[in-house]
Each structure stands twice: as structure tokens, then as C-alpha cells.
Amino acid sequence: MIHSVVIMAKRASRNGTTGKRELILRAATRVFARNGYFNSKVADIARAADVADGTVYLYFKSKEEILHSIFDQNMAAAIASGRELIANVKDPREKLRRIAKLHLERLGADRDLAVVFQVELRGSTKFMEEFSAAGFAEYLNLLRTIFEEGQRSGAFRKNLSAKVMTKILFGALDEMATNWIISQRSYKLEPMADVVMDVFLNGVSAE
Amino acid sequence: MIHSVVIMAKRASRNGTTGKRELILRAATRVFARNGYFNSKVADIARAADVADGTVYLYFKSKEEILHSIFDQNMAAAIASGRELIANVKDPREKLRRIAKLHLERLGADRDLAVVFQVELRGSTKFMEEFSAAGFAEYLNLLRTIFEEGQRSGAFRKNLSAKVMTKILFGALDEMATNWIISQRSYKLEPMADVVMDVFLNGVSAE
């Protein structure tokens, strides 16, 4: 009886919905967020995941690959989620609003993840360059495509560089997220998207 | 004759306007920008400054203090410069325009410094918190004060949170700088301030 329960528990944590890889990624996100990437020891991650040091290396080639995986996985999910969300929306303004909300909603839902995205991933040009080559550029492209659509439809001023407008919008949202992390007082992050979009849309709209 | 020139040169680099402390700070900025803070060895900085390892510790308590000093010194200079620049400007819009231009001009003038500010200083929550407590908050306050002035004068919409507007503006400028660093193609950074201010002022202006 007791024996079988123990076995079940073991099974659940070993082969259940939460694989060990996923488990380690989550633990790493927590550890990176609390100590910073460079101050985090692989041993810390292992302990947080309740796993031996060596086990980490069965799933990841290196400490760096863990950070990469956190980024890749979440970025891919975010972009997919964003595409889906605007699939049958027509108005470019509304599309941007939804993306912005999603952006802050996702980060606001997981402070540790937000710290990794806003702080740890920025901590080296090497990372920044690799990341921008990867999913990050794709995200900016998504925003840009929508903006250009809005320019064609006459909603946004045509003399503005869509690329630059994209950076402005992203920068504003990004700063909301970063500030939210740093500030001690806890407020809701996602509603900030409305204010940002108000100012931004007002700033770029035609006539 | 020649001798005295050499002596002068030595003096200049040793006790003149450029003290050893300054020399080390500049070298560190270069090294941090190229390798990242955590990957930079104190020995690298010493070599870059053409100084022995130990000498670095005659001027700085630790590697971390070097990074702090780079931030403190430049931030203080930037704020002073900004205050001076708007001293006898009346129009809040124009004040913001000038600050924005100064912001991007300073970063655009020294790529290494820009990398340290945009990338290396963001790489840990610990730093971020300390830095925001220091000069960074003061910079945001400067922006906010101007914005509030503009609200009182009726130039900007009064129902907007000055604090949030400040973050939006800062975030947009910040992203311009970060993108400028990452992008390979070299363009002028400072003119981007005009575009940002166009959209921002348009977005927040009353009526």
C-alpha cells in the first residue's frame, strides 16, 4: 500500500506532465531571477529542481543553454499566442492594442520570468545579438507588419518609419515592464498597456 | 626640448587633466563594453589602462566599484548638462526636445559608454535597484517635472499620469539607444530624438 503510493509519487514527478527538463527550466528561471545569471550556480539550480548536479547536464549542454532555452521557449509561445489573438481582428489599432496587452499580461503573470526577460537577458551584448537574431526580431516584425497595414489603410501617418515606430512602441512597453519589476509597490502591469496605446496611437494617427 | 615634451606628456597622462583614476575608468568602459562586465578580468582592465593589476586597487575598492563609478560619474554629468541646457528655455515641449536630443547625443558620441549604459548596467536586479536609487531616479524626476509643468501650462493633457508618461518617453529613447548598439549598420543616433519627440508630443498634447 504505502509502497505503491511512493511509487506513484515517484512516477508522477518523473514521467508525468511535468518532465524533468521543464522542471529544471522552471527552477532555473526562479534562481536566475533571484540571484542573476552570473551569480547563479548550476548547483543552485539543481537543488531548486530537487535534482542532482549532473542531471542538469543530461538535459542541457551548459548553463548558458539553460538561459537560451528559457528565452526560446517563452518567446515562441508568446509569438504564437499573439498571432492567434489577432487572427480575426481587422482594425490595426485594435491588433496593436491586443498585442500590447498580451505582452504585459504575460510578463505580469510571472515575475520571475519577467525578471529574466527584462534583466538577465539584457546583460551581455553577446546574448542581445543572439537573441535579437532569434525570436526577438520576429516579434518586432510582427508589430511592424501591423503598423504598415495601418499605414496602408490610412489609420496611421504615412510619413513615419514603421521600423522606428515599432521600436518606440516596444521601448515604451519594455520600460513599463522593467519599472514594474524594480518598483516595490505592487500594481497590475497589464493595464499599463492601455495608457501606452492611448499615447502611441494618438501620436501616430493620421490627421 | 624633446625631453621636456616627453616629461610634459608624462605629466599630462599622470597628473594632468587625465588622472590615473580617469584613465582606469575609461579603460574599464572599453573592456566592459567589449567583453561584458562578468567576463572582464580586472587584469584586462589593468592591461588596457597600461597599469599593474594592483594599481587598480589603489583607486577602486573592487571591480564592482569601477562599474558604479562609471555610472555615477556619467549620470551626474548628464544631469548637470541637461539642467544647464534647459535653464533659459520656457516652452516645456522644447525642454523635452532638448533633453531627448542630449540623451541620444551623449550615448551616440561614445559607443563603449553606450554599451555599458544600455547593456552592462542592466544585467542584474541588484545593480538596477541600486542605480535607480541613485542618479537614474533623478533623471526621471527631471523629465517628470518638465512634463508636469507642461500640464499646468495646458500644453499636455491633464488626465495623463506624468510618471507614466515619463516612463514612456524614457523607454522609447532607451530602445533607440539599445537598437543602435545592436544594429550593425551605423547611423546617427541623435536625430532619432526628433522622431520620438514628434510622436510623443503629438500623443500627449492637449486637444
Place this chain on the structure above:
DNA sequence: GTCAACTGAGTGATGATTCATTCAGTTGTA
């Protein structure tokens, strides 16, 4: 000769990664 500035080899701690070993669970055979 004195003193402040400077030097750079040495030290001690740290932490990423490896790998010999264990053992729970599976397979194949009778």
C-alpha cells in the same frame, strides 16, 4: 633618505563540468 606611487607574482576560493558508479525498472527465457 624618505615617502608615495606603483608593481606583479602569488594565494585562496570558487564553481562549471565530468564520469565512475548505482539501481529502479524492463526484457527475454523457461
Place this chain on the structure above:
DNA sequence: TACAACTGAATGAATCATCACTCAGTTGAC
């Protein structure tokens, strides 16, 4: 059903390179 042989996931102690920082000694200006 029983059991021997096998598999490979998981372990964690040991390795080994790496640096931040120290300090005993040197230099050179006056």
C-alpha cells in the same frame, strides 16, 4: 511466475581552470 541479464537515468564527489584581490618589494621625485 521467477529470475538473470540488461538498460540508461540519475547521482554527487572529484577535478581543474579561473580570477579577484593582497602584499612584499621596487622605483623615482625631491
